[in-house]
Amino acid sequence: MDRLKDKVAIITGAGSGIGRAAARLMSAQGARVLVADHDSAAAEETARTVVETGGEALPWAVDVMDDTSVGDMVEAAVREFGRLDVLCNHVGGTNPRKDLDLLRLDMDEFGRAVDLNVRSTLTGSRYAVPHMIRTGGGSIINTASVAGLVGDVLQISYGAVKAAVVNITKSVAVQYGPQGIRCNAVAPGTIMTPALRDNLPAEVIEALKGYNSLPCLGAPEDIGHTMVFLASDESRYLTGQLLVVDGGMTSQSPAVPGRRAMLPPE
Numbered sequence: 001m002d003r004l005k006d007k008v009a010i011i012t013g014a015g016s017g018i019g020r021a022a023a024r025l026m027s028a029q030g031a032r033v034l035v036a037d038h039d040s041a042a043a044e045e046t047a048r049t050v051v052e053t054g055g056e057a058l059p060w061a062v063d064v065m066d067d068t069s070v071g072d073m074v075e076a077a078v079r080e081f082g083r084l085d086v087l088c089n090h091v092g093g094t095n096p097r098k099d100l101d102l103l104r105l106d107m108d109e110f111g112r113a114v115d116l117n118v119r120s121t122l123t124g125s126r127y128a129v130p131h132m133i134r135t136g137g138g139s140i141i142n143t144a145s146v147a148g149l150v151g152d153v154l155q156i157s158y159g160a161v162k163a164a165v166v167n168i169t170k171s172v173a174v175q176y177g178p179q180g181i182r183c184n185a186v187a188p189g190t191i192m193t194p195a196l197r198d199n200l201p202a203e204v205i206e207a208l209k210g211y212n213s214l215p216c217l218g219a220p221e222d223i224g225h226t227m228v229f230l231a232s233d234e235s236r237y238l239t240g241q242l243l244v245v246d247g248g249m250t251s252q253s254p255a256v257p258g259r260r261a262m263l264p265p266e
């Protein structure tokens, strides 16, 4: 119940999905949470459920693509809660209708992808680090993706920007480790957020399960629990790392489904 006692956390994209789950789980462990999202009604809803269950949370409207707005977000957390221990740079993604293969990629979408995923991660960290240095350290948690680890036929921008997030994670860990700041990334596999569940046909969801070693898809809480661990002092010797939380999707050979069929009968 008190793994994050006395800690203050900012989570961007906390109005929905993984970010919302992380906000609830961190507050359940005693953190005070700035619930940041550009959908202010969604941020308010997350904060309301945290407060209803006895936690402490403040909704905050932010556009992570706007540097000034990100700076205001960090200042608000420090002003309202007195310090900053944890920053989750969670917002990200691309528009799958415009983020296609190399020749059909919309280059404006590529620029937007860099701002939403990469620039936002840099900016959030740039504003947070001085506050963390002042209090002797902190934990920055960046959301990457398994898409940043492998090639794909579509979403060439998404893979590229998530790979960049991993490298930024390592550089921030190296540059501010001496001041007690840890920086790690989480790479989710397929996570059943409400958005995904509402947009994918049941048969596609079933097929996605076949890519994992485990017989299921992830829930937002699976990533949220990982973030709680990275935010807590339990991970105090862990920095510059990427934790892949994907049900085994990227650790198994792509030939596994076919080879399963070749197994001799028991």
Ligand SMILES: NC(=O)c1ccc[n+]([C@@H]2O[C@H](COP(=O)([O-])OP(=O)(O)OC[C@H]3O[C@@H](n4cnc5c(N)ncnc54)[C@H](O)[C@@H]3O)[C@@H](O)[C@H]2O)c1
Pocket (backbone or CB within 6 Å): 012, 013, 014, 015, 016, 017, 018, 019, 036, 037, 038, 039, 042, 062, 063, 064, 065, 090, 091, 092, 093, 116, 143, 144, 145, 146, 187, 188, 189, 190, 191, 192, 193, 194, 195, 196
């Ligand atoms: N769900 C998955 O399967 C999965 C897999 C790998 C990686 N991820 C990563 O997880 C992160 C979010 O995923 P999710 O599944 O929780 O998504 P989600 O769509 O449920 O939530 C995203 C939240 O971000 C907010 N947001 C969007 N643009 C914003 C902006 N400019 N400023 C502030 N807030 C903004 C939205 O309002 C929304 O509340 C992304 O970085 C995504 O790449 C998700």
